[in-house]
Amino acid sequence: MPAVDDARGSATPVLIQGISQTFGETRVLKALSLEIAAGETVALLGPSGCGKTTLLRLVAGLARPTGGRIDIGERRVVDADSGVFVPPEGREIGMVFQDYALWPHMSVAKNVAFPLEMRGLGRSEREARVTEALGLVGLDGMGERAPGTLSGGQQQRVALARAIVARPPVILFDEPLSNLDRELRESLVVDIAALLRRLGMTALYVTHDHGEAFAIADRVAILSRGDLLQVDAPEDLVARPGTVDVATFLKLGVILDGRVEEGDLVLGSKRRLRPPQGFLNGDRSGQLFLPRAALTPMAVADGGLAAVARHSAFRGDGYSVQLELEEGALLDLHSPRRVAQGEQVGLSVAWERARWFPHTSL
Numbered sequence: 068m069p070a071v072d073d074a075r076g077s078a079t080p081v082l083i084q085g086i087s088q089t090f091g092e093t094r095v096l097k098a099l100s101l102e103i104a105a106g107e108t109v110a111l112l113g114p115s116g117c118g119k120t121t122l123l124r125l126v127a128g129l130a131r132p133t134g135g136r137i138d139i140g141e142r143r144v145v146d147a148d149s150g151v152f153v154p155p156e157g158r159e160i161g162m163v164f165q166d167y168a169l170w171p172h173m174s175v176a177k178n179v180a181f182p183l184e185m186r187g188l189g190r191s192e193r194e195a196r197v198t199e200a201l202g203l204v205g206l207d208g209m210g211e212r213a214p215g216t217l218s219g220g221q222q223q224r225v226a227l228a229r230a231i232v233a234r235p236p237v238i239l240f241d242e243p244l245s246n247l248d249r250e251l252r253e254s255l256v257v258d259i260a261a262l263l264r265r266l267g268m269t270a271l272y273v274t275h276d277h278g279e280a281f282a283i284a285d286r287v288a289i290l291s292r293g294d295l296l297q298v299d300a301p302e303d304l305v306a307r308p309g310t311v312d313v314a315t316f317l318k319l320g321v322i323l324d325g326r327v328e329e330g331d332l333v334l335g336s337k338r339r340l341r342p343p344q345g346f347l348n349g350d351r352s353g354q355l356f357l358p359r360a361a362l363t364p365m366a367v368a369d370g371g372l373a374a375v376a377r378h379s380a381f382r383g384d385g386y387s388v389q390l391e392l393e394e395g396a397l398l399d400l401h402s403p404r405r406v407a408q409g410e411q412v413g414l415s416v417a418w419e420r421a422r423w424f425p426h427t428s429l
């Protein structure tokens with residue numbers, strides 16, 4: 068039996084440089100660049116229609132870009148300028164799709180063996196590799212089943228086994244878990260992350276689910292309208308979103324318009340807050356980002372924010388309370404105590420966690 072860690076060391080970086088894709092008049096990708104280190108998992112996170120699948124297809128060789136180049140390891144696989152184009156079967160990439168894409172008339176083992184047959188591996192080697200791959204994805208002994216007799220989660224495990232069986236150095240995922248229910252998604256994403264680490268594969272994982280991206284990725288790349296807004300480790304993205312758009316997209320807290328008057332921050336509701344020296348950088352107006360972690364419920368008081376509770380739901384370890392701030396913004400916050408509907412709630416601000424995004428043009 069081949070050693071499980073065989074693929075380590077052969078992991079390969081992926082370098083995407085200035086990739087553009089235009090369909091007719093529409094620029095779907097706008098000279099986008101992204102480097103994925105050998106053995107790294109990058110999650111590509113963004114709303115529907117932002118160009119995630121388009122980028123994945125370009126890396127896989129299922130489409131040709133309008134501009135830019137992609138290297139996989141030392142090899143240039145596409146270059147719009149010089150016309151270099153390596154077809155998908157020459158790129159050594161595993162792929163897992165949302166809809167599993169299994170062949171229903173073939174057994175699980177035959178499905179998984181397919182990439183090995185394409186490479187002309189002998190039968191006994193194939194069987195050993197298929198058995199190993201099924202073991203790695205937790206499907207020991209399921210080889211003779213027909214895909215249609217398996218649950219959705221098991222079918223996606225078969226697709227995963229097929230994607231890794233030939234040990235490609237790079238694996239691409241396109242929303243692989245979005246057809247599964249929440250509990251299954253949460254457990255499978257952990258299994259996939261562990262498997263990628265164990266095999267040392269380089270992975271690009273497309274999703275529109277923040278939780279999934281944070282759970283699997285070494286770094287998360289946020290794609291919006293064909294452009295990357297920020298690429299960072301999950302912890303850094305949450306602690307330091309680079310723009311208001313990133314903070315908004317990640318639903319990290321509230322964003323309030325404000326202007327600066329004599330060192331005070333005056334919000335739309337006319338409420339005045341006094342941030343510490345230096346927080347406002349002397350700019351006259353901008354947006355205040357307050358992550359949930361910066362807000363603590365308290366009695367309504369000067370120098371804090373004021374809100375009204377809209378709903379409160381028991382969550383086992385406390386209450387999830389929806390607050391409507393004076394400024395109109397809505398915010399879900401955890402509270403250890405029950406808060407009655409309509410109750411006035413004050414919020415104190417931990418300024419070291421807050422951020423000020425000035426309107427620099429003013």
Ligand SMILES: Nc1ncnc2c1ncn2[C@@H]1O[C@H](COP(=O)(O)OP(=O)(O)OP(=O)(O)O)[C@@H](O)[C@H]1O
Nearest residue numbers: 090091095113114115116117118119120121122275
């Ligand atoms: N072959 C094509 N011809 C024309 N337009 C296309 C083509 N492929 C994609 N598009 C358009 O490009 C945009 C991005 O599509 P893409 O499938 O990459 O989005 P996505 O981020 O994967 O979205 P989702 O989360 O819904 O899967 C969409 O507006 C889509 O309609």
Ligand SMILES: [Mg+2]
Nearest residue numbers: 119120121241
């Ligand atoms: Mg898509």
